Amino acid sequence: MSRTTRTRWRLGLTATALLTAVALVPAPAHAEAVTDYEITVDPAGTGAEIDDTMYGVFFEDINRAADGGLYAELVQNRSFEYSTADNGSYTPLTSWSVDGTAQVVNDAGRLNERNRNYLSLAAGSSVTNVGYNTGIRVEEGKRYDFSVWARAEAGTTLTVSLKDAAGTLASTRQVAVKGGWVKYKATFTATRTSNRGRLTVAATEAAALDMVSLFPRETYKNQPNGLRKDLAEKIAALKPGFVRFPGGCLVNTGSMEDYSEASGWQRKRSYQWKDTIGPVEERATNANFWGYNQSYGLGYYEYFRFSEDIGAMPLPVVPALVTGCGQNKATDDEALLQRHIQDTLDLIEFAGGPATSKWGKVRAEMGHPKPFHLTHIGVGNEENLPNEFFARFQKFRAAIEAKYPDITVISNSGPDDAGTTFDTAWKLNREGNVDMVDEHYYNNPQWFLQNNERYDSYDRNGPKVFLGEYASQGNAWKNGLAEAAYMTGLERNADVVKLASYAPLLANEDYVQWRPDMIWFNNRASWGSANYEVQKLFMNNIGDRVVPSTATGTPDTSGPITGAIGLSTWATSAAYDDVKVTAADGATLLSDDFSGDASKWTHTGGGSWSIQDGQYVQTDAAAENTMVQAGDPNWHDYDLHVKATKKSGKEGFLVAFGVKDTGNYYWWNLGGWNNTQSAVEQAADGGKGTLITKAGSIETGRAYDIDIKVRGRQVTLYLDGQEWGSFTDDKPAEPFRQVVTEDERTGDLIVKVVNAQSSAARTAIDLGGAEVASRARVTTLAAAPEDVNTETDTPVTPVTSTFSGVADRFTYTFPENSVTFLRIRQR
Secondary structure, eight states: OOOOOOOOOOOOTTTOOOOOOOOSSSOOOSGEEEEEEEEOOOOOSSHHHHHHSSEEEEEOOOOSSSBBTOOOOSSSTTSOOTTTTTTTTOOTTTTTTEEEOEEEEEESTTBTTTTTTTEETTTEEEEEEOBTTEEEEEEEEEEEEEEEEEEEEEEEEEEEEEEETTSSSSSEEEEEEHHHHEEEEEEEEEESSSEEEEEEEEEEOOOOEEEEEEEEEGGGOOTTTBBOHHHHHHHHHHSSEEEEEEEEEEESSSSSSSTTTTOOOOBBBBBOOGGSOOOOOGGGOOOOSSSSEOOOOHHHHHHHHHHHTTEEEEEEEEESSSTTTTOOOOOEEEEEEHHHHHHHHHHHHHSSOTTSHHHHHHHHTTTOHHHHHHHHEOOOOOOHHHHHHHEEEHHHHHHHHHOOSSEEEEEESSSSSSHHHHHHHHHHHHHHHSEEEEEEEHHHHHHHHHHGGGGGGGTTTEEEEEEEEEEOOSSSSSHHHHHHHHHHHHHHHTTEEEEESOOOOOEESOOOOSSSSSSSEEEOOEEEEEEHHHHHHTTTTTSSSEEEEEEEOOOOOOOOBOEEEEEEOEEEEEEEOOOOEEETTTTTEEEEEEOOOOTTTOOOSSOOOETTEEEEEESSSSSSSEEEEOOOOBBOOOOEEEEEEEEEESOOOOEEEEEEEEEEEEEEEEEHHHHHEEEEEETTEEEEEEEEEEEOOOBOOOOEEEEEEETOOOEEEEEETEEEEEEEEOOOOOOOOEEEEEEETTTEEEEOOOOOESSSSEEEEEEEEEEEEEEEEEEEOOTTTTOOOOSSOOOOOOEEEEOOOOOOOEEEOOTTTEEEEEEEEEE
């Protein structure tokens, strides 16, 4: 991954209603609220074959997706391993409170070498755990399994209780402890439901405790060390073809050393699979890139098992020893590289080797003698150093192919959809005859509407594409619509795009590091976003082949780029001077040398601006998006000049043009991404998309002349008098998109139509002579563009119905702001 009041409206249709096309939607208030289209289908034509694994999910432990999320453990910091290495606010007793005397100890009395900390609890003392969110969630009548590793040479009695502020939640349990480390167990049955439970362990005499655990008996498929049932069921309901895990930035950040005495028990390491298998009390702990701890209770074995349980292909990703996600460092230790390559070979044996092999035996001992079906593996994630990455990737690939020639080894193209890193990576991948390349990008909805044809021009004989991460920067219905429109292009190009997964998958609403996310939850409930409903509709109605089809488009009403200008910074202090805007005919539209006040400018962002020594200075080096604006939003065809000097901070300058309002503008981001690259970004409704990008940095203390020439929809950019780049923003954000597929099992034609606009789409559909039944099964998603699903309100919900009136040629009116799938039976 890389940086950056609702109105409920739903079609009131029942599953058995027999409707005509025009009855499917409310009559438009005005005649102009309907736009006419045509779809022409060629059922005899040859389209791309679609793999069953095309759509999948990407699991990364972000937003508390694992501990406090999919992993069903209810106790937070169960092994007292939290550290400032995980988060500056953490202590080993984070999430615990002490009554009496207790301390966390790291000495030779520990449970085992890899479980470094344990709790020393004094006689007559107790500790209480708060769980996640508002507390430990228990439901009346359900059972919960408690366990603890304890040591008490002189003997003690542990009293274990579940309570909330209102009183007891289950009968208290007592456990007699005597001698060295032993695992003790007890079971609770909840006497009432609560979201605010607390687990307390009290000792009559001194005791050492570790791995204090409380699990719901009812996990997904009742697996031991299992998964939270409602979250796992929502993922399973997608019917994903694959599960990509464990990351993401977890994979390629931090130290590449192991967790051992030799490495100093490093706590900020890349995700390494051997740390995460075996008995949970012997697994390593690690800092999470996203600012909290990873217990690794949910590890590689559980990922493989979950993939199998939901019928999905496992797709693990291993580090390539080149860090990304802003760290951008290549490890040059050849011995360490070879160790990681061997670890990857061992991983393949762990997944697919016989139970008699070294690592297959480990899998069998964990409870799965039969191999998991592993066919693909990713090496690396979003590396910004393509040459260094590819040199190491080739060594991984050579070793894997030599021993496991049937495994598909996946490379990547960096963190963006275009730019120098992307182009270099793709060149290396093509020249190296890589099988598959993992692309990642997060852009605004407009970008997804504009780039439906992205893969039409990809080389059919080159590497295939794994679109491993994508999203349109929001969870509103307008985001789901844009992604649905884009997915029609993915399916049309299923011969190139072999795998695709939205990201991220999960978010605990009280621990959010990244938005948007597909499935949201807290400790008591979970709900699918608008984006989830789109993904589910596509994943459950893929089809086996693309049936060629064409559609008319929406008339283009775009004019020239219009808007005011702006100055901004991001985590940087900078000074601006000599701002001048000149019309194409030479007339001066704005001139400001800041010799007076700043009355021409309106402050719309953060930060602190003031006139200093004849310059306009933003002094807050921590503030993000500090925009000030000037000029007329109706300006077009103009030249903008500004002189800029970086004073301090992490990045460079942000010079905006075409500014309509705070959510809609273009800006030239000079020295962005921690001063590693520059780009032109377009903001539309608050979400950003990248139009052009190049590597580069901005020097502190140096004055730069920045010039931007806007003509029509073409923009040329100059830095210190030299042309830096240019682009033409003339791609239409086409709101009407479609694709047709065929389900070979049922014989259905699946007509998938996205109408991402505020007018209905009256569409003449020509099925090209196909003999079809007169009725179609219809699934519709429709809502207001700003609607967002929440725990208590889900305006974006599928509605099923039946449409009678299907023929070789028929007319169907698709609702405004809708995604509609028509399943038409062929005779």
